[in-house]
Amino acid sequence: MTGYAERAADRAMLDLAARAAYRGVGLVEPNPPVGCVIGRRLARRGVEILAIGHHRAVGGPHAEAEALALCRARHADPAGASAWVTLEPCAHHGRTPPCADALIEAGVAEVVFATQDPHPAGAGGAARLRSAGVDVRRSDASAWALELSAPFVHRVRTGRPWVIAKWAQTLDGRLAARSGESKWITGPRARLDAHRLRARVGAVLTGIGTVLADDPLLTARGVPRVRRRALRVVVDPELRTPPDGRLARSVTDGPVVVWSSAGARASARRALRDAGVEVVELPETSGRLDLEAGLVTLARQRGVSDALVEAGPGLLGELADLDLIDEARAYIAPAVLADAGALPVMRGTRARALQEAAPFRLLGARRLGPDLGVVWRRSRDGGAHAAHGDQKGSGPGVSA
Template identity: 35%
Template sequence: MRRALTLAANGPARGPHARVGCVLLDAHGEVVAEGWHRGAGTAHAEVDALSHLAPGEAAGLTAVVTLEPCNHWGRTGPCSEALVEAGIGRVVFSVEDPGEHSGGGKERLRDAGIPVEEGLLADEVEEFMRRWLVAARLQRPFVTVKWASTLDGRAAADDGTSQWITGAAARQHVHEQRAAHDAILVGTGTLLADDPSLTARGDGGELLADQPVPVVVGERAVPEGSRILQHPHPLIEERTRDLSAVLADLFAREIRSVFVEGGPTIASEFIRRGLVDDYLIYLAPTLVGGSRLALGDIGVETLDEARRLRVTAVTPLGDDLAIVARNQSGSSS
């Protein structure tokens, strides 16, 4: 299963499809073939592995797969059916497919008389597939809220200046995180105040190969000549303050991960509504005092109502720290 997980990591991390790996074993536990999913419209991991064998060679083999074989016709056929037709003798998978239409593969396999075991290395695979699984289970994109602040929790000085709280290493790390998400989202307040381009760029200012789709949320129009209109991807304007509706629309557009990089207002609203899956905070060893807090009202009136988080990673970036945290329960805040 760990080999299948390694194979899965070869697939594209962005987009609507899960990264899945498959290993086919003979009766002695020796690897006969292996495969992984390479993206939309390509063979799924099980079919990719089977493609390396001649007709009949898969009979009696054990298929080890990170995700339950799918059971529906999409851009490709159902993997459960492919395994049945190939004569696979046993299937071991880690995590159940939460898809309303794609799930049910294990039942199809068992109905065909194929023994199925599930749950092997489930914790490791769940963590590896976390973004995709959260999106599939909640039917909305995985949401990362990012902000940069001083040690005393300020996102800007009292005169509004905020460039730059963090150093060059932290700022480059932000661009890498932008590139790792399907979309980047800001509110109209940030757009009008900062005129951001919302692109992912390298050390020399060049555009990275992967670019997040720009999304602006709010009722005010995007002014002509805004830098965001020069983005490599067309701008998505969400003329509403209903964040749940925004996420539902983005999910329908096959966006599965969103990087929220607006100011305190929109970040606080995502938190207040319980729509955050990961927090990414860049902490600078600086003090400025004043009233420009990194967050505003998040619906907490007493300490008993505080959002309790669990830190999952701390990365030094020059003099700064990048801190990743999630809700203590592991679900959204």
Template identity: 40%
Template sequence: MSSTEVEHVAPAELSALRHALEIARRGPAGGPNPRVGAVLLSQSGEVLGEGWHRGAGTPHAEVAALVDASARGTDTVGATAVVTLEPCNHTGRTGPCSEALIAAGVRRVVVSVADPNPVAAGGAQRLRAAGVDVQTGVLAAEGRELLGAWLPSVERGRPFVTLKLATSLDGRVAAADGSSRWITSEVSRHHAHELRTEVGAIVVGTGTVLADDPSLTSRNAAGELHGQQPLRVVVGHRPVPVGARLRGPGGELIEIDTHDPAVVLARLTEREVRHVLVEGGPTLAAAFVRAGLVDEVHAYVAPVLLGAGPPALADLGITTIGDAVRLTTRQVLPLGPDVLVVATPEPASTMEES
């Protein structure tokens, strides 16, 4: 946090913002809307109310905090609202939070992250126009981390794409006979199911559907379905068989008759999907990489050697090492006998300079 932020923010406001970041995580991670938390403070720094966004169609965090304050019987006139994301300034499924704060008599608003969504942005400007003191950019790094994939999705105008790979140490996703259960350990598979809880859609190709008959559900350690399930998206020209597990319990099944990753993301953008997990085989994975539409790679690597079998990626058309797709490692996490490597592709300009 910069010295400028310290000069303009009271200790009680910083404490409230850290609490707002914490309670925001109670909201759903895979929905179309961001996780947001809000805390209302009296002029003496006492908590008047708090709230978080519980999902699309429910009150936003600021309104939830105002409702909580009302239930406590506290007066919000002259209060400070501490919010993890700039209050919205538009009417969607709910009304504008900026107007709700003004109507409640809030005199000051402390914000972590400015809203990059052009539809919802402008709340800080509206508040200032009404005479409300607004401080933005407080604990911004923590605020951006909380928003996760939602933030780059809004900034890029398409879903954030995570490519998941589960391979042997020599980069194979299956043995020569096609068998692949299980290359990675139960610990890795459980971690992968937790990742599924954070996304809005899981994407595979028709080849994977026909070969593996996956269910593409998000389950807990006991094998039970989580309450909120991602969309199950199948890409390709062949239909999903009538008796496929994809037609069983789980998220909605969507079949997209294309091989173009950009078309897939456009369709999912229309569905307000913010985070996509690509779990398809080598062909689909390579298509997304070639299109430059992979934002993050989760590679689960098992200490297994196969020597033959399909690789993690199909041909990328790369013939020389200088053209290799290079990634920056962000995290290395041991998972039982396996290792998870989280990496992000380097920008094209960086790769060209190297």
């Protein structure tokens, strides 16, 4: 196989592995979603696929084990075959035996993976495979596979959940009319897409401005399968969240937490607690709630891997100022307000010059009825993820 054909095969197989892995998103966290393809490279080009596996649930078999089991079930011998895995095969005994050992035992001759395991407990698989004589390589051929693991890598490195900011806007970039009215900017298909997103994240965050303006529920509705019941969190330093609002009245559908300051009124705290809402005091920095500390707590104490922010310009702007937005999802409606008094997407103080703007990269865009759904991710390094624009036919789409 030529170098070009080999890379094309790597890209196609890692794309396939990533596609399989996406089926586990929302079900496997705090583990990473992982996919694995086992196949034989054909003499000239292409691959004969023996099995495709993915990690389906926490505590369940890893993708490599799934694919090997499928090989056995099909009487397809993986000896001498290749394995394409979205993440470096693990080398540790966790809830399941090490995947590196399983691949060695099965006689797999080559392992290609997209992302190195950033977790100290999981790393070392590549070295183990190599020392057993397996040909091991990391490949950046598939943007799908690289993007798949980006949230997991981010969580391990920062200790924070992956923060997805989501909003609906008019064509001219407004979140709401000057009256605060924002229901509904987009149509039913865009709204359903947003509910799907709620159905797979660990937490949905909003600000007190949105709670007072919209009285939102923030639950996933109209979705066939709720993969995760998100913790609902309100940034509300003075505890103005109404104890008789829809959030407080729906605590039986899922927990509600309010992030407050230490100085909030005791009576408001009591009223919310009586309504079943949990009030958590966050530390303050320069008179503002420390949102970063709040996010770390969500990851550490609540096992939240992804946090969806559905807020107005106040909280969105503050998160952008703090560079805490990892992914942005805009639903753009074909309507123009052309009113300087209408609400912008973000109110912040991040940059006064274009060169100070935070760079994001485009992941995908999709038509949703009359609206457009667009996904971007924050570009923080010049590393592997920066090269997407050069890739043809490989890249994650917009869907949740």
